[in-house]
Amino acid sequence: MDGVVALLDHQHCKAIDCLRDEFRKLDISIATCPHLSFQVAEKYDVSALRLIMSQLSRDCPPLQVLTSGLGFFTGDQPILHIPVVRNRTLADFHQRIWEAVAPVSSEISHHYHPDTWIPHITLVYGLAAPQLSELVGCLSDRCFNWTIKLDNLSLLCDGGIERWQLGYGEKA
Numbered sequence: 773m774d775g776v777v778a779l780l781d782h783q784h785c786k787a788i789d790c791l792r793d794e795f796r797k798l799d800i801s802i803a804t805c806p807h808l809s810f811q812v813a814e815k816y817d818v819s820a821l822r823l824i825m826s827q828l829s830r831d832c833p834p835l836q837v838l839t840s841g842l843g844f845f846t847g848d849q850p851i852l853h854i855p856v857v858r859n860r861t862l863a864d865f866h867q868r869i870w871e872a873v874a875p876v877s878s879e880i881s882h883h884y885h886p887d888t889w890i891p892h893i894t895l896v897y898g899l900a901a902p903q904l905s906e907l908v909g910c911l912s913d914r915c916f917n918w919t920i921k922l923d924n925l926s927l928l929c930d931g932g933i934e935r936w937q938l939g940y941g942e943k944a
Contacts, residue, residue, distance in 0.1 A: 773881065774816055774929035776825070776873050777807040778922040780893065787918075791895065794910070800903055802896055805928065808837070808856055810869045810889075814879030816927075822934070824872050825925050830941025834923040837862055839893065841916050842908065849898040852907055854916050856891035866891070869925070 780788070785806050792802040838857040845851040856862070867886050874880065882888060896907065924944060926935040935944040 773812050773814055774927065775807075775809050775812040776821075776869060777809045777926050777928055779924055779926050779933070779935060780806040780808070781921050781923065784918060784920050788893075788895070791911075795896065795907070798903070798906060798910070800896055800899070800907065805933065806893055807926070807928065808891060808893055808922065809884060810866050810925075811873050811877065811884045812881040813877040815877070816873075816929070817876040818927075818929070820876040821873065821927065824876065825927060825934075825936050826941045826943075828869060828872055829925045829936035829938050832865065832868070832925075832938050834921055834938045835861055835865060837891070837920050837922060839916055839918040839920065842911060843892065844899075844904060844908075850901070850904050851897040852895045852899060852904060853892040854895065854918075856893065858889075858891050862891060 779785075788802065788806040795802050838859075839854045840857055841855060843853050843855045845853065863886070866889060870884075870886050883890075896903075899907070923938050924935050925938060926933055936942065937944050
């Protein structure tokens with residue numbers, strides 16, 4: 773699956789890299805490339821998407837998001853994440869991206885639809901219950917109330933990462 777995302781700023785990537793080092797000691801792998809996902813799909817018309825991403829990033833200024841604590845999604849493969857506070861500015865930004873990108877997407881994950889989207893930064897996915905319990909215990913005294921500046925729209929795909937600067941429309 774590929775995704776339209778915003779990569780985290782240097783400060784918060786570094787904070788998550790520190791967590792990655794701690795998790796390795798527990799034999800747990802953290803998700804790579806810290807980001808906030810806006811849409812995930814099985815396939816994109818990449819040529820059309822590049823034009824859309826350039827236009828969106830030119831028209832949209834950088835924005836700040838807030839995070840709050842830790843969360844997890846239940847299921848066969850639980851996911852530990854940092855919840856991102858969903859406010860009107862972020863919801864409008866997401867809606868704008870969704871409407872622009874959906875026509876060039878196929879097999880879109882319903883988890884990212886504007887009506888059901890729960891913004892988050894994935895830390896670890898595919899945890900066994902004992903691992904989840906251990907991680908929550910390890911992290912419960914930490915503060916995850918962050919202010920993060922999102923200054924890019926990026927495409928994560930098998931071919932790597934393509935990134936556009938918000939407010940400019942240029943590839944970074």
